[in-house]
Amino acid sequence: MSKTRKIKMSTGYKIFNVINHILLLILVFVTVYPMYYIFIVSISNGIYVSRGEVHLLPKGITLSAYKTVFQNSDIWRAYLNTIIYTTVGTAINIVLSSMCAYPLSRKDFYGRPVFTFIVAFTMFMSGGMIPLYLVVLKLGLIDTIWSIVLPPAINTFNMIIMRTFFQDIPVSLQESAFLDGANDLQILWKIILPLSKPIMATMVLFYAVQHWNSFFSALIYLNSKSKYPVQILLRNIVIAGEFADQQTSIGNVESNFAVVAMNYKYAVIIISVVPILMVYPFLQKHFAKGVMIGALKG
Amino acid sequence: MKTTQNAIGGKMREKRKSHFIRQVKRSKYLYLIFFLPLCYYILFHYWPMYGIIIAFKDYNVVKGILGSPWVGFKHFEKFLTDPYFWKLVRNTLLINIYGLFWSFPAPIVLALLLNELPNRGFKKFVQSVSYLPHFISTVVVCGMIVNFLSSDGFVNQILIALGRERIQFLMRPEWFRTIYIASGIWQNVGWGSIVYLAALAGIDEELYEAATIDGANRWKQMIHITLPGIKPTISIMLIMNLGRLMSIGYEKIILLYNGSTYETADVISTYVYRRGLLGNDFSYATAVSLFQSVVGLILLYTSNKISNKLSETGLW
Numbered sequence: 264m265s266k267t268r269k270i271k272m273s274t275g276y277k278i279f280n281v282i283n284h285i286l287l288l289i290l291v292f293v294t295v296y297p298m299y300y301i302f303i304v305s306i307s308n309g310i311y312v313s314r315g316e317v318h319l320l321p322k323g324i325t326l327s328a329y330k331t332v333f334q335n336s337d338i339w340r341a342y343l344n345t346i347i348y349t350t351v352g353t354a355i356n357i358v359l360s361s362m363c364a365y366p367l368s369r370k371d372f373y374g375r376p377v378f379t380f381i382v383a384f385t386m387f388m389s390g391g392m393i394p395l396y397l398v399v400l401k402l403g404l405i406d407t408i409w410s411i412v413l414p415p416a417i418n419t420f421n422m423i424i425m426r427t428f429f430q431d432i433p434v435s436l437q438e439s440a441f442l443d444g445a446n447d448l449q450i451l452w453k454i455i456l457p458l459s460k461p462i463m464a465t466m467v468l469f470y471a472v473q474h475w476n477s478f479f480s481a482l483i484y485l486n487s488k489s490k491y492p493v494q495i496l497l498r499n500i501v502i503a504g505e506f507a508d509q510q511t512s513i514g515n516v517e518s519n520f521a522v523v524a525m526n527y528k529y530a531v532i533i534i535s536v537v538p539i540l541m542v543y544p545f546l547q548k549h550f551a552k553g554v555m556i557g558a559l560k561g
Numbered sequence: 562m563k564t565t566q567n568a569i570g571g572k573m574r575e576k577r578k579s580h581f582i583r584q585v586k587r588s589k590y591l592y593l594i595f596f597l598p599l600c601y602y603i604l605f606h607y608w609p610m611y612g613i614i615i616a617f618k619d620y621n622v623v624k625g626i627l628g629s630p631w632v633g634f635k636h637f638e639k640f641l642t643d644p645y646f647w648k649l650v651r652n653t654l655l656i657n658i659y660g661l662f663w664s665f666p667a668p669i670v671l672a673l674l675l676n677e678l679p680n681r682g683f684k685k686f687v688q689s690v691s692y693l694p695h696f697i698s699t700v701v702v703c704g705m706i707v708n709f710l711s712s713d714g715f716v717n718q719i720l721i722a723l724g725r726e727r728i729q730f731l732m733r734p735e736w737f738r739t740i741y742i743a744s745g746i747w748q749n750v751g752w753g754s755i756v757y758l759a760a761l762a763g764i765d766e767e768l769y770e771a772a773t774i775d776g777a778n779r780w781k782q783m784i785h786i787t788l789p790g791i792k793p794t795i796s797i798m799l800i801m802n803l804g805r806l807m808s809i810g811y812e813k814i815i816l817l818y819n820g821s822t823y824e825t826a827d828v829i830s831t832y833v834y835r836r837g838l839l840g841n842d843f844s845y846a847t848a849v850s851l852f853q854s855v856v857g858l859i860l861l862y863t864s865n866k867i868s869n870k871l872s873e874t875g876l877w
Contacts (some may be wrong), residue, residue, distance in 0.1 A: 273778065275778070275779075276778075276779055279677070279779070280677075280679065283674055283677055283678065284678075284683070286674060287674060287675070287678070287683075287687045290671070290687065290690075290691060290750075291686075291687055291690045291691070293747070294690050294691055294693065294694060294747070294751070295690060295693075297705055297709070297747075298693075298697075300715065301705065313713065315718040315721075315722070359597060359598050359601060360598075362594050362595065362597055362598050363595065363598030363601075365591075365594060366588075366591040366592075366594050366595040367595075369591060371587070371588070372588055372591045372595075373584040373585055373587065373588040373591075374588070378595065378599070381599075381602060381607075382598075382602060385602060385606040385607075387858065387861070388610065388854065388858070389606065389609065389610070389854070390606070390608070390609025390610045390611075390612050390613055391609070391613070391833070391847060391850040391851065391854065392830075392833060392834060392837065392838070392846075392850065393612075393615075393833065393837040393838070393843050393846050393847045393850065394608075394609035394610070394611075394612030394613055394615065394847060395605065395609040395612075396837075396838060397609075397612055397615075397626075397843065398604070398605065398608050398609050398612060402604075413601075413605065414605050416601050416605070417598060417601055417602075446590050447588075447590035447591050447593075447594065448590050448593070448594065451594065472696050475698070476696075476697075476698030476699065476700075477698075478698065478699065478700050478812070479811075479812050479815075483838055494698055494700045497698075497700045497701065497704060498700050498703075498704075498816065501700070501701075501704035501707070501708065502700070502703055502704055502707050502816055525708065528704070528708060529708070532701055532704055532705070535698070535701060536697060536701055539696050539697065539698075543693060543696065546696060547689055547692065
């Protein structure tokens, strides 16, 4: 806060300040500890975990759970699928969202109010799960990558954030390009997009995280096991506790299956979260800006 | 006279027409750019909206949407007289009302606490950490819940250490809402606070200076300056939440519930999923979901109206 508010620090405020710090530290602990716990369990010896001896530090450090996970070809394939869905999906998101946002950002776009309404209306009304499913079925997209990447191609909220950003780019830049004989396509490509790198970075992260974490569309649209993304596999292993294929390989690594099961699950969780954690510093930097634009002007 | 009028009218019409054509021509590249997004909205938003009419038909995959016979309000009558449907409405409302009571104030309180921190570095640190869970997938969060609350999981280990009985949390209907709401707060409190922090940053610093000179302490400053300053944001967020009272994200519930917790955990959207996609009862499920979204729209409209009257802020 500003210096003016720091000058007067009464005893009451000092006490409050201490309590405030403690409360927020508790929040930090509660947020981080579950994830930290999963990490230390995943690298601890299962025997100590089942005895309830792993709390703050890993005990009997072993990477056997990770070895088992990496021996599982299903996980590799699911990982590859998720990477494909995320890359293709995000590329489509960015292209379509900017193609939608740019015309809507132009005040001289003839018919703009009508198109804005058509787009904004979908934020309040939707066909719902079943009619959308029937459309995807009718288009013949079931059990293909397109059923995963096309239905969420534009997130209207994100698109509006983008439009707001485009609107804030000085019109004079576009006008002078126009006088130089550039058409709208060239303006979008050569002027708007190069000036929109920060918002594009934010959007890439938003959309990519969304694809990486998405599981429901895969659950309803995909039938073949070979096309499952990581999240579906994660659900089957971690929540439903399916070990059919892994049981034998785990049996080889350690004798007690039940003991290793937990390490195994937690190792799978860690592997699926690592990419998110790696991009998190970038996310951190960009997303707050995006949310602010959306919140203040959306 | 008449002929001249006609001539003028015709000229004006022509002029308007040529104006229209000129405008369209001027925007032709913009239309070209907008074409694909428009196709997207038509295919994946408006076509499904059109598909809602199967709620009034007995939909049959072979006959298609148009070929299936009309049945009027048959499906609506069926679920409005079904006692289980009212249980679903009750569950949906209760989970949202309790959720509103606990989850809505949490980010506001967090934003206020963060705002009182004199140390910017610490504030940044707490913010960075508290946003993190928002980016973790629902599946991972539910996986953590399921494993921490399992009979030999982390929470039960603590209970045993304290000399208490083991609790099968996810098998007990009375625990479901608590688990759902608490994990929701854990995941979203930090992220939710961003909007309020933005509003707090917009409050004029001079107001605080003036108040300090007038001898108002921090508490009084908060009541008289800070809270009124973020009141518009709070009311907009509240309207949005009230509009959502009848709907709820199904993903997390589908991952967490099971037969023994349907009593409190089964909500309208999960029922639509089971009935429609697992049971192939497309028309009935669409009718249920249409009912839900219509009630949702009415709620949103009403709460916006009330907010406009009371505080002159609203979504529109």
